[in-house]
Amino acid sequence: VSAQDVYLVGLSHKSAPIEVRERFALTGDTLKAALVELRATDGVQEAFVVSTCNRVEVYVQAQGDAAARRFFTSRAAQAGDHLYAKAGAHAVRHLFRVSASLDSMVLGEQQILGQVKEAYGLASAAGSAGSFISRLCNHAFATAKRVRTETDIGKGTISMSQVAVELVEKIFGDLKGRSILLAGAGKMGTLSAKALASLGADRILVTNRSVERGQALAAQVNGHFRDWAELQRLLSEADVVIVSTGAPNYVLTREMLAKAMKARRHRSIVLIDLAVPRNVDPDCADLGDVYAYDVDDMQKVVDSTQEARKGEALRAEAIIEAEVLAFSRERETRAALPVLIHLRRRAEAIARAEAARTLSIAGASLDERGRRSVEAMAQAIVNKLLHVPTVRLKESAASGDGTLAGAVAELFAIDAESGGGAERPARASQGGQPDAGPGRAAAASSDRN
């Protein structure tokens, strides 16, 4: 039987394709039921499940990861090939990295922390998260917050529509008094138009080959529909043009733009081509006061911010390493305490018992003061004998090393799991402790209590 510890079994965008991931994406009541079921499994003390569209991860405080594994294999047999499993500090580190968005598809995205918080809230509500999961999660949140404030990992642009906003911002500042033209009904275009509306554009014009589709789109983005035949004239009106049609050729040619620039007296215009294949002739960018970007250019902006964030990620990893260490130290200190308590209680019980035995034999020849002295001597021997081990044990536990606590438990046959102590010194001193590895078990017990 393996020791009581934290185990993680999961799959993410890095290990499993979407077809596999979507089978485990549990939410709300189904997730709650799953948590209750996990908690009810033998050997599982606490459980907690992070379930997003990019990952499903089961964290358990248990004797092993069998239950967590079963969570996946019982739902889909083929999941086994995509699972990763971590234990102890590795599992802790993983949760910290996930919360700080270092394991995300888009490095530094902001959503994941909220999702982990939600997962923890759900586990608390389902009663599957106890004091250990609670400490683990709170430490993860604090770590994520530290990473966010001490590094620039969350800075910079992320999605295409945000890139569009960023580019337009760098050219116009804001869009007050300006208008946006949305040409074509592509999904990315619609999203970008909506995002750009946040810059305060005066109006959004929408044009599309199909009138019906165009009008629906105009209603969706709060815009005005214009006929596709007016495109040339619209170019002299709009300051930002988002093109995303399904056309296989250039919808906006250099000639059209040259003509439009004359009509607009060379007021700047931004062309954002979100179509693949491209809809805007790349030669348009050579014209003065024309700022033209295609999907690849926008990806460059994403990459440039990702590149900048890679350096930040290194700093973030250092923070996480420090926090994982701090967490394990705290854990080990907690783990060492019950061993100490048991050790001291047992020693004191022995001292008391031996003093009583001595006094029962020779007590008659002693006065009250003499009897006190015998008791005090027994106690003093215990104190002096245990002083150095106590200090050493505390020190080693504080430095994150649990082996000494384990050794003491092993050496003195302390079974922290039995939770007894001084009341049952006899059983313990007889060496009767059949179950659980001592050191880790002590840790587990402290976590549970």
Add this chain to the structure above:
Amino acid sequence: MSIVILRIAAALYAVSTAAYVLYFARPKHPRLAMAGATTLGLGFLVHAVAIGVGCSEFGGAEFFSLRGGLALMVWLAAGAYLLLNRFYHLPTLGAFITPFIVVTLLPALFGTPGHPELPPDTLRHPTVTVHIISAVLGVALFAIAFGAALMYLLQEREVKGKKFGVMFLRLPSLDKLDRMVQRLVRAGFVVYTVALVAGTMTATAVWKSAWSWDLQQIVSLTIWLLYGVMVQLRHSGWHGRRYALLTLVGFALVLGSMVTLKVVPGATRHVGDYGTRVSGGAQ
């Protein structure tokens, strides 16, 4: 005495430059920008004291030399930037202006302040003071316009060239920079016009002629016309890159002529021989 105070001001300007440049490199620390603005403000005040002491020491003669003129321009540019920063909040512009301030102040820091001779009493005309201050303030505004135009061109190169590097993340939007250049050029033009009017009044009073084909007069009129044309071009739709380039050319001309005229001896009556070449027109 005034040179010592001026050196203290220069040291403060240098600290401000360091803070602004650091801020440009690490925009995550707004305190650096604040430190830059604070030390710049302190430098400005100390510099004001230096100017006051200098005036009492040399009776204002130093402003007729290149060194004194440059130092005055630096002082006004610092003041103008501080004012601009207060209304538009442009800490990144500080990284462009403060190095310019320090470099321009360098010649004024070494040697004795240039005051070849005290100006004759004929020059103790109130229009002279107006002329000098407005001329220098005009040039200071052109200098800041130059800085903003430089920022525009750097930013434009990245935005239009799709190379999203250092400038892209740090500089304000093209539109903002463009408007800034335009406003500074216009304000500079207005102030410079005042300088020309005051100068003409002085010339009429002292040299008995409004126009005497003095080289400084010719250059000043050319600069005034150039910036006048720029103000006009703006109204007919000029903007962006072309306008920024024009601003650079304009200021290069201003600085070049300023230095040349002061360095070449006898090129203009504005240096030294205030009264000797009085004539009724040199045609």
